[in-house]
Amino acid sequence: MTAHKSLLIKVYFALAFAILPFFTFAQEHESLEEAEEEFDATEMIMHHIGDAHGWHFFGEGENSFTIPLPVILWTENGLVSFMSSEFHHDTEGHHVVEKNGMQFVNLHEKIYRLEEGAEAVEFDAEHNPVNASKPWDISITKNVAAMFITVILMLLFFRSLASHHRKNTHAPKGFNNILETLVLFVRDEIAIPQIGEKKYMKFMPFLLTIFFFIWITNLLGLLPGAANVTGNIAVTVSLGLFTLGLIIINGNKAYWKHTFWMPGIPTWVKPILAVVEGAGVIIKPIALMIRLFANITAGHIIILSLISLIFILENAGVAGVSVPFALFITVLELLVAFLQAFIFTILSALFIGMAVEEHEHH
Amino acid sequence: MELLYVGLAALGAGLAVVGAAIGVGKIGGSAMDAIARQPEASGKIQTAMIIAAALVEGVALFGVVASLLGVLR
Numbered sequence: 173m174t175a176h177k178s179l180l181i182k183v184y185f186a187l188a189f190a191i192l193p194f195f196t197f198a199q200e201h202e203s204l205e206e207a208e209e210e211f212d213a214t215e216m217i218m219h220h221i222g223d224a225h226g227w228h229f230f231g232e233g234e235n236s237f238t239i240p241l242p243v244i245l246w247t248e249n250g251l252v253s254f255m256s257s258e259f260h261h262d263t264e265g266h267h268v269v270e271k272n273g274m275q276f277v278n279l280h281e282k283i284y285r286l287e288e289g290a291e292a293v294e295f296d297a298e299h300n301p302v303n304a305s306k307p308w309d310i311s312i313t314k315n316v317a318a319m320f321i322t323v324i325l326m327l328l329f330f331r332s333l334a335s336h337h338r339k340n341t342h343a344p345k346g347f348n349n350i351l352e353t354l355v356l357f358v359r360d361e362i363a364i365p366q367i368g369e370k371k372y373m374k375f376m377p378f379l380l381t382i383f384f385f386i387w388i389t390n391l392l393g394l395l396p397g398a399a400n401v402t403g404n405i406a407v408t409v410s411l412g413l414f415t416l417g418l419i420i421i422n423g424n425k426a427y428w429k430h431t432f433w434m435p436g437i438p439t440w441v442k443p444i445l446a447v448v449e450g451a452g453v454i455i456k457p458i459a460l461m462i463r464l465f466a467n468i469t470a471g472h473i474i475i476l477s478l479i480s481l482i483f484i485l486e487n488a489g490v491a492g493v494s495v496p497f498a499l500f501i502t503v504l505e506l507l508v509a510f511l512q513a514f515i516f517t518i519l520s521a522l523f524i525g526m527a528v529e530e531h532e533h534h
Numbered sequence: 535m536e537l538l539y540v541g542l543a544a545l546g547a548g549l550a551v552v553g554a555a556i557g558v559g560k561i562g563g564s565a566m567d568a569i570a571r572q573p574e575a576s577g578k579i580q581t582a583m584i585i586a587a588a589l590v591e592g593v594a595l596f597g598v599v600a601s602l603l604g605v606l607r
Contacts, residue, residue, distance in 0.1 A: 218606075361581065459592045466595035515588040522585065 213480040221400045221472050224281050224314045225256040229397045236261060241317055245283060246308035247274060256311075265293040265301070276307075283309050315407065318399035322389045330384075358383050358517065366521035371528050375521065378418060382411065383517040390468060390509030394502065402512070403468035405461070412461035415520045419453065423527035430531075456523050460516055467512050471505045543604040550597025557590035 227239040240257035249272055256278075258269045265279040268286065275286040277293050284304035286293060293301050312320075333351050336344045344352055358380055363372040389401045401407055429435065431449045433442055478498040482490045565583040569576045 365581070459589075459596075462595055462599055463588065463592045466599050467591075470595075470598065511584075515584065518581070518585060519588065 211480070211483040213477065213484055216480065217473055217476045220476055221403055221469055222281060223399070223404060225259070225278060225283070225311060226261070227314050227317060227397075227399070234261065241312050241314065243276075243283060243311045244309075245276070245285075246310060247272075247285060249274065252276075252307075265304075268292065277304065279304075281313075282306060283311070314399045315401045315404050318389065318392060318401045319407075322385060322392060322401075325388055326381075326384055354384075355380060362514075362518050362521050366518060367525040367528065374422075375418070375524055378414070379517050379521055382414070382520060383513050386411070386464065386516055387510060387513035390513060391506070393468065393472075394505055394509065400468065400472055402464055403472055405465050408461040408465040411464070411516070412457035415460060415523060416454070416457040418520075419456075419523055419527045422524065424530075426531040427527045427529070456519075460519055464512055464516055467508060471501065471508055475501050475505070540605055543601040546604065547598050547601040550594045550601070553597075554590055554594030557594075558587050561586050561590065 225243055226241055229237045229239075231237050238257075238261065240255040242253055243256050244251065244253045246252075252271050252274065254269060254271055259267050259278045263278050263280055265277040265284065267277065268291075269276045275290070277284050277286060279293065279301060283306065284293065284301055285307050287303045287305070290303045294303050296302050329347075329351055333344065333348045333355075336348055343349060359372070359376060362383075363376055363379055367375055386402060392398050393400055393402060423431075431453060432446045434445050434449070437445065475498050478494045478501065481494045482488065561583055565579050568579050572579075
């Protein structure tokens, strides 16, 4: 019975993996056949990995299936909000939306406010708009919506695990057991070895949150039609800033002394080392943020490029090579999704561990 | 001219990858040696290997991102 069951699971997984890349790119086929335009791989890839004001699934123009998301703008006349569907899928700045006596256009997914009396957006030689300015844009974009989904999932998962442990002392069953294994993995493989037995508990909430947030968003980003959240530099900058903030707040006296006035070396070397070590404090989170951003973005670009090859070479036979290759990369991305979450968390723990470490001698 | 920039960016990305490949290769090889010698310490060696590989890879990704910025100027 068990053997039969495990075979069934294997077949399910094999089918799911085999179909995954086709789903993602079926949309591209359709839209291209209709439009009969020359295929621009760069534009397609940038559209896929970029943020947007609506959640686009498939189709082109008015026939597309897009979930509208709220646009929220802070202007000199106060808060303005409307649904992104009011732009009617226009990202070239043609469709003008009027709200509170102000005119807005959507230009390549950036919202511009037209100046008084302007009828349409005008461009200079470098294709920059001359009669429009950007208001503060705090919209719920595709990436923000995807982050909300991750947050909701995490709340659902971990609230149920926490409530189980509030009532019982025995190990949980089913999905909660998997979660507990992962929580213990973060504690025993990441937090304790890097930060130390005495102080790790203080940083467990941060490490667990960052680990599961990155992992779940990475995995959701691999789904067809999903957003590329961790491949957005603004998101990874924020994650890196959290780590930097924790290092600065929790760094003890010995850490700052070793950073800016290293004991045990000739005095004339100390200022030079202080500059280098001081830069190191900032560069560590920058490296974290670039690593996550570049890994996830590179993965998306490779998959999209492989599929684009079919359209660039205009030969269906290429699909025989590029689709299996895209499948291989997609499966590899499942591993990368976990590995990047693990590396971000373990390096954060390492840096925090360096900042809180007790120095007994010198 | 445009093609030259794209070519230079591709060359830069390629050079970054060569550097990372040498680094990760050396780390992986040494980790294999170490695990073969002390299989009981493989867990610790793997963790240290992944951290070192991530640091090397980070430098390569700096190069790739710089090349990407060169293309997308």
